Amino acid sequence: MIHSKGLLGLLLCGSASMLTGTPQPAHVAATGQLAPQLTVLPKPAVTWVVSPNADARTKPDGITCLVIHDTQTPGVVSARIIANHFGNPRAEASAHFIIGKAGEIIQCVDESRRAWHVGPSLMDGVPKVNDYSIGIELVNAEDGSDPFTEAQYRSLASLSAHLVSRYTIPIGRIIGHRDVAMPLGRKQDPADNFAWDRFRTDLGTLLAKGGYPLKAAFRP
């Protein structure tokens, strides 16, 4: 199951880069001060299972989008199974976060580093989406009927609220792997039954409740 077609399908990745630098979120000014109007919402609890399948970002402060995936793993419920796969150097694949069916969140790659989750890709004319994105995997069969669980939606909204507020990622730049994988049609995740409207509504609610200005979240 670990070596299922779906997981192996994640193998492609951007070329390595050895650039160095101190990562800073996009809204940290040159002075190191947080922009005063922005509130960083709390990060939900994560369990770390480090993946070696990551490298330096070409622009450490250039995180501008969030890519939602599913794992295409029928019968798998646990994020740990996927994390173990990402822990294998031969997999040559990873994501920053995996959310299991029970809502548990495993982090495999620090956000400051580039995870290998998208492969050949293009977003708004800019290639190599791995360079400037954070990847979240949802454990799911990707058959269109396997449900994304309530616990997964809750964890995804909570994690995304943190990331959006931490890196000032516009909600319009939270996209699916299928939307940016090249050539178009190469990927189908997240599956058709992933409820984007519900996710965006939940996320907007958390951001608003947490005092994060929605005008920042909805900027173009």
Ligand SMILES: [Zn+2]
């Ligand atoms: Zn994917």
